[in-house]
Amino acid sequence: MRFRSSLVVLILGVAAASVAGCATSDQWSEWRQHSSQFASGRHMGFSLRHQGANPRPHVTEGDVERARFESWWGDPVVVSPDQLFAG
Amino acid sequence: MSRVARGVPAAVLVLGVLAAAGRTPAQPELPPARDEAILPPAAYTTPDGRALAEAHAAELAAVRADLAGCPAGLALQRHGIAFRRSRGNPDTRPHLVVWVWLDAASSLGRNPVARAGDAFRRHGQPLLRRLLARPAVFADPRVGGYGLVLSWLGPITVAGRPVAESLAVFADKLAAANFAHDTIGPAAFLARAEVRVFDGQTELQAPRIPIDDSADLVAPPAC
Numbered sequence: 001m002r003f004r005s006s007l008v009v010l011i012l013g014v015a016a017a018s019v020a021g022c023a024t025s026d027q028w029s030e031w032r033q034h035s036s037q038f039a040s041g042r043h044m045g046f047s048l049r050h051q052g053a054n055p056r057p058h059v060t061e062g063d064v065e066r067a068r069f070e071s072w073w074g075d076p077v078v079v080s081p082d083q084l085f086a087g
Numbered sequence: 088m089s090r091v092a093r094g095v096p097a098a099v100l101v102l103g104v105l106a107a108a109g110r111t112p113a114q115p116e117l118p119p120a121r122d123e124a125i126l127p128p129a130a131y132t133t134p135d136g137r138a139l140a141e142a143h144a145a146e147l148a149a150v151r152a153d154l155a156g157c158p159a160g161l162a163l164q165r166h167g168i169a170f171r172r173s174r175g176n177p178d179t180r181p182h183l184v185v186w187v188w189l190d191a192a193s194s195l196g197r198n199p200v201a202r203a204g205d206a207f208r209r210h211g212q213p214l215l216r217r218l219l220a221r222p223a224v225f226a227d228p229r230v231g232g233y234g235l236v237l238s239w240l241g242p243i244t245v246a247g248r249p250v251a252e253s254l255a256v257f258a259d260k261l262a263a264a265n266f267a268h269d270t271i272g273p274a275a276f277l278a279r280a281e282v283r284v285f286d287g288q289t290e291l292q293a294p295r296i297p298i299d300d301s302a303d304l305v306a307p308p309a310c
Contacts, residue, residue: 076249078238079285081166084255085184086177087133 042066124151126169136181139170139229146221150185153217161210162188164238171234173257175281180231182257183224185214187237194239194252199286203254204296206237207273211256215267225260232259241286250287254296257281272300 038044043066125147131137140147147168154163167186172179189206196202218233219225238253258266258280266276277296284294 076240076251077245077287078251079236079253079255079288079290082174083285083288083290084174084236084283085171086174087131087136087172087181 040066123165124154124163124168126166130166131170133172133181135229136170136172139181139227143170143221143224143227146224149221150183150217153220154185154187161190164188164236167236170230172231173234173255173281175283176257179257180229182232182234183218183221183230184234184236184257185218187214187235188251189237189239194237199241199252199291200284200294201297202239202241202252203237203284203294204298206239206254207256207277207296208298210237211235211273211276212267215263219264219267225264230260232257233263234258245287252287253285255281255283255285273298274300 038047126140128137128140128144131140150168151163154161154168164186167184169184170181171184172181187210189210194202194206194209196205214235215233224230234255234257236253236255238251240249241252243250256277258276262271262276262279265271266273271279277298282294282296284291284296
């Protein structure tokens with residue numbers, strides 16, 4: 001029985017490490033700022049298409065428009081308003 | 088260990104997997120909130136910008152409606168229509184600014200500055216003409232000029248994230264009007280404007296936009 005408990009703890013640890021290892025501190029901070037993982041189903045689909053260490057970007061015009069209006073977070077890396085505007 | 092106690096880690100594991108996949112159940116998709124294209128007055132950090140947004144709310148809505156009819160491949164940034172001051176010249180009066188996203192075909196070139204030139208060649212004059220088509224804004228002495236921010240997805244990714252390139256142009260009313268009405272060419276206009284180019288969030292120093300007044304401007308599809 002003790003062996004089985006240790007195995008469960010080990011599985012939990014591996015699962016936590018695998019999830020934690022995928023995100024930077026900034027990404028975790030960004031993740032905590034939202035009440036859901038994705039803004040919409042399309043956002044989730046877009047994210048799943050770009051998994052991996054170096055995914056090939058596949059961005060449609062619809063993705064860009066949806067991302068703007070649904071306020072997707074995480075993608076892409078773009079200049080921030082604070083860099084552009086003083087007020 | 089009791090059966091209940093053994094079940095707790097399993098439940099935690101299941102919850103952890105569910106949390107990684109999605110923190111809430113799938114949400115029904117909502118239609119795009121087009122009103123979010125305009126920065127709301129309450130979001131302004133300066134009283135003069137907020138006053139302009141309130142005074143010209145109808146004009147800003149007209150700009151948004153005007154741009155909504157533009158071709159596919161041009162999308163408004165959230166809060167992309169606003170009265171803003173350039174960070175590079177914060178002592179000026181607020182400018183009427185529009186921030187749009189272009190598709191990749193609107194910004195061709197071998198490097199970010201070349202792509203910025205191509206984007207401006209295609210969209211600079213038509214967008215400025217649309218902003219200048221609001222005479223109430225042009226006549227308001229509290230408005231210092233006009234600004235364009237053009238963003239597009241560049242060819243590289245960083246850590247799996249696409250990197251957008253951006254061109255920001257701020258100009259006074261006179262320069263903008265002269266360029267919009269073909270009194271001066273694009274090179275002369277950019278020489279009189281504040282021009283900034285960004286590769287992601289990295290600003291390129293002293294960009295020289297490869298455009299000259301003898302070159303034909305590329306007319307985008309009609310809106």
